Amino acid sequence: MKLNSITNRYIFKEMFVPFSINIFVFAFLFLMTEMVEIANWIVNYNLSIWAVLTIIFYTMPAFLIFIIPMSVMLAILLTFLRLSGDNEIVALKSCGMSIYGLLTPVLLFTLLGFLLTIFMTLYAVPRSKASLEEMALKVATSNMDIGLKERTFNDTFKGVMLYINKIDVKNRKLIDVFIEDKRQPDIVSTVVAPEGRLIGEPEKFIYHLLLSNGTIHQTNPKERSANSIQFNTYKLSLDFKKQVGKAAKREKDRDEMSVAELRQYIENYSKSDPEDYHKARILL
Incomplete structure (x- = not known):
């Protein structure tokens, strides 16, 4: 009985080392797929290291529901391969211990892995996704240019459709900007400009698009009228408060x-x- 107890503790402890290594390696491999985006946040958008680490922390539970079962399986396999290679299993059998007696620590270790996976699936993943949404909102309000993408129609702001052909991150310029503004009743304004800049007031949740050397085309379908205006400088203000309120209440x-x-x-x-x-x- 004493031999069984000592052996079970020994095998159980032996499985923890490869399990920990597997968790680290698999987590690193999963995160490697996001490294380019993370580096882009830090270098180009001045996102703090703490904010990046928080985002990584919130994304980990979604990875762990796959990583934990794989790590448990590999930990058991590697542990028994080592025991077999060192002839420790033969030594235990020569002491009169049944090979089936070695299943006790394996079953206990598997049960712990199962419970941890269930915890991640039922509790950690839903909580982390909700927290990640809140974190993304905070990041967006202070770094709106993170959410801007090249050659993509952006309808974040009600009544405003924004399209940017190219983003010069280094000089913080927007190249070839197209805007459709329907915020005025009965009037649709289409703004086209070769370049612009995005200037924000994060504390007020307001952003300003400063456009240069462009044209405004205004149409009124009811009156069947249209006119065009050329400008050297044009400022378009975008209020983020409503979007923040909707996201908070969603x-x-x-x-x-x-x-x-x-x-x-x-x-x-x-x-x-x-x-x-x-x-x-x-x-x-």
Whole structure:
């Protein structure tokens, strides 16, 4: 009995070393796919190291639900390969210990890995996704140019469609800017400019697009009128307050909900929409 107890503790401890190494290696490999984007945030957008580390921390649970099972499997395999290579299994059998007696620490280690994966899946992943959304909102309000993408229509602001052909990150210039502004009643303004700059007031959640040497085309469909205005400098103000308020009050997505929240969501909201109901049931 004493031999079994000592052996079980020994094997259990032996599995922790390869398990820890596997977790580190797999996590590093997963993060390597995001390294270019992370380096871009730090170098070009002056995002603080603390903000980047916080974002990485919030993304880790989504990786760990895959990494933990793989690490447990490899830890068990590597541990028993080493024991077999060092003839320790033969020595234990010669002491009268059954080979099936070695399953106890393996089953316990597997159970711990299973419980940890369940915790990550049911609790950590939904919480981290919700926290990541909040973090992304804070980053966007202080570094809006992170959200701007080349050759992509951006409709973040209500009534304004923004398209930028090229972003000169080094000089913080926007090249070939196209804007469709529908904020004025009955008037659609189309602004085209060869270049511009984005200047922000993060504390007020307001950003200003300073455009140079462009043209404004205004049309009024009701009056069937149109006119064009050329400008040397034009400032377009974009208010981020409404977007911040909406994001703060938004309902959680299904993959951000805990099990209890998902059950309540299914009972209260999904019955009227069969497709949404089945998607929520699959997540649950």
